[in-house]
Amino acid sequence: MTRNDQHLVEIRNLSVEFHTQEGTVQAVRNVSWHIDRGETLAILGESGSGKSVSSSALMGLIDIPPGRITSGEVLYRGEDLLKASYERQRALNGSKIAMIFQDTLAALNPVYPVGWQVAETFRAHGVDRQKANARALDLLERVELPNARARFNDYPHQFSGGQRQRIMIAMAIALDPDLLIADEPTTALDVSVQTRILRLLKELQRERGMGLLMITHDLGIVEGLADRVAVMNGGEIVETGPVNQVFNAPRHAYTRNLLNAVPGKHSFPASAPEGVRAEPLIAVKDLSKGYPSASRSPAIMALDKVSFTLARGETLGVVGESGSGKSTLARTLLGLERASGGTASYRDCDMLRPTEADRTILQRQIQMVFQDPTASLNPRMTVEEIISEPWAIHRDVLPKKEWKGRVGALLEQVGLTKEHAQRYPHQFSGGQRQRIAIARALALRPDVIICDEAVSSLDVSVQAQIIALLKNLKDEHGLSYIFIAHDLPVVRSFADRVLVMRKGQIVEQGRTDSLFTDPQHPYTRELLQSDPVLGSHVAA
């Protein structure tokens, strides 16, 4: 190979396997890609697709054992890093090749000040302490961390998620690397913050001419940011090419499915007929919830005079960024938090101060599905025990000898099988666990299910399956949903009506089609525009 056609980084036929107690897992098979300075390559894939493995190999971050690199080359400017010494790899890491991570709270060391951590990139590569601190401060100002000088010695937990990602970026670009790897850099962030972070990355790339490798599951990000894309599935690259070409004319079936599963691009759901909507199931008026604040200033209003109704058979979407009060709304309606004002009723029951008899009705008729099925299912209980637990509490619903049969029927309704009943939650994938959580919610044949970010942690294609399941169940059982999400496209393809929340208030509510096509409130417009999927369409 001559010097001229040498890429900045090239991965050739990389295969990596991991040895676990359950046997050997092929993480990636014959993966090849390359990237040059100034270019943006996206590796697109769902969880378990092996999309992060090749970049980890590039930085020597694969733990061997249990990992084993079975074939391939990882070339940085023609030098095979798989053969490089530890010291050589260390010299390149952080200075020539840098990486930012998804979960910034975990990725920054919790016990050291952020300034110290940014300066460490310099110190690790031979810059003395004083100069390192000065340059770290410059960097924090460059990435627009508010009040950088005063906050230099603050700790990671004292910053917001977006600010922490800025700190991570400052740390990564410190030594002007040739290549910046961004592993799901915005997944944990609100859409508007996400937009600003992506813009910053793009800007820094132009400014410094570095290569940018985006590892993501988010098609919107790929479309808005990357030049080329490599689509990964099951450890293999199934398709690669310029983004336009791959997205407009996908050749591989997996890519086509993935593009189809993206919510928010299909027609609006047919709204329930007016007649049905006249009968409100839940009516909420001026609901408020304040938290006392530290100093004697007025209470922080997590919910500020929230009013809405939920009709029978309706799906009500609640959208808002973190801290908007949408989860507090769910918790207050379920009686997990005590409201500080207003009223809420389900049929004739007072939801905020229920009598003992009403409480039983409410606990039976209103069910909840949480975001994290791993945390909300007891790991020590079998699926059968989890699903039948509500019957042990509400004794009149089902006689004990029918439990087993009902559990099987419920599992089949949510797309699992009877045989799954004796297993434990950890033996299932994330999507399957969420199905179990839904089966549990259905056990008491409720009227209303509140889904708090129920599909947010799932991959796009699994997300689409769960949404389809929720839709079917709604028709079958005449359910109503309160569907809380920060993800606008999902809400767009599922909800009949939408509430937009901000700082504890409802800033806008209306039918899904009118709200998405003709948003009235400036905040709604801002939200829609900053969404990577919807934004491009609103702008177009």
Added chain:
Amino acid sequence: MRGYIGSRVAHSAISMVGLVVLVFFLARLTGNPADIYLPVEASAEARAAFSEAHGFNDPLIVQFWHFVRDLAHLDFGTSLRQDRPVLDLVFAAFPTTLLLAFFAMFFALVVAIVSGALAAQRPNGILDRFVNVISLAGASLPNFWLAIVAVLVFSVWLRWLPTSGTGGFVYWILPIMVLSIRPCGLIAQVVRGSMISAMSSAYVKTARAKGVRSSTIIFVHALRNAMLPVITVAGDQATGMINGAVVIEVIFGLPGIGKLMIDSIQYRDFAMVQGGVIITAVAIFILNIAIDLSYALLDPRIRYS
């Protein structure tokens, strides 16, 4: 922070009141000291006179009142056995225990942290297995057995070290070593576990991606995060030591607080037992506050208010 210390001291004061009551009445359950201090053949009159002289004939509640009243003036009374102020005797014995505890703990921590941290670098590797077996054995072997075997090996067979007694530095070596083995084994196990999880954390991956030296990653990034559970266990062990390394002090004939207390209990030296327990309790309260403060020092997310 100052408010926190204040409230801790206030809470400790409440516990102290309970302790004072408890130690007073429990001590009296052991029987009349006259049975021990007077010869077996002493007449009933002599016993009565002894009891009268030391106030043991007063109603319990009156004795308790006198005890509390003196305590308020920091007067812990006079030792029945040695006829000297209790406070003098406690303060004479405490330095021995504190020195013993401090060096044993220091030695245990250093060895445990270094070996645990290194073992965690390759879970199930040769070093890890070695450290695991040794530390498990150390944590499991009873003190008294170890002490006797150590005396047998190092003093009787090899004649390197004195069997017991006080004197120069050499007299301290065996007691400190023996006392440190159990905490060392326990702490090494905790360090190992805690370090394994710290080394697989995301911030360690970040540090590796930054090109940070592996020694810095282990001893700066991971270790400080791994120290919280270590402090809990180490604090627990240190408390036990201050309480009196009874077995060790008795076997090696060291005049520490543990030995003093054992002797006092055997001789029904009420004032001595009460004084010893109360002073030891104060020391343990101080140690516990110091442990809590060290949590906050290690982890900025912990803030006391």
